[in-house]
Amino acid sequence: MATKPMTKTQLVAALSEKMDSDxxxxxxxxxxxxxxxxxxxxxxxxxxxxxxGKIYCRERPERMVRNPATGEQIKKDADKVVKMTIAKALKDSVNG
Structure with missing residues (x-):
């Protein structure tokens, strides 16, 4: 069963505890x-x-996509997407 992600309020509370700060x-x-x-x-x-990990921006080229409702092929313009590569240390701590 998946748990809910930590909210910003919870993250701030945990961060303040780790920093011994308000x-x-x-x-x-x-x-x-x-x-x-x-x-x-x-x-x-x-x-x-x-x-x-590493957070970076990657450019995606122009491409053809399919409208799932109609099945029609549509040309989608080039755009940018934000990606994150997870560090090996974090992967190992989750899996080990």
Whole structure:
């Protein structure tokens, strides 16, 4: 049975406990990290979170897709997608 993902409030609470700090400071730290990652990835760069993984932007070429309702082939323009490669250390800790 799958459990619900951790919410931002729960993450801030856990972060403040690990940092021995108040929740306001932990929330500001989390918001700053999110802002840095968003700025870097949207600019075409990549961010590596040690022990977690690498977040990066990848361009997808123009391609043909199928409308599932009608079966009609439609040309989809090129776009960008955000990807994340999970670090080996995290994979090993989950599997071991």
């Amino acid at each position: 929740k306001k400071t932990a929330n500001e730290a989390l918001d700053a990290i999110i802002a840095v990652i968003t700025e870097e990835v949207s600019g075409g760069g990549a961010v590596t979170l040690p022990g977690v």
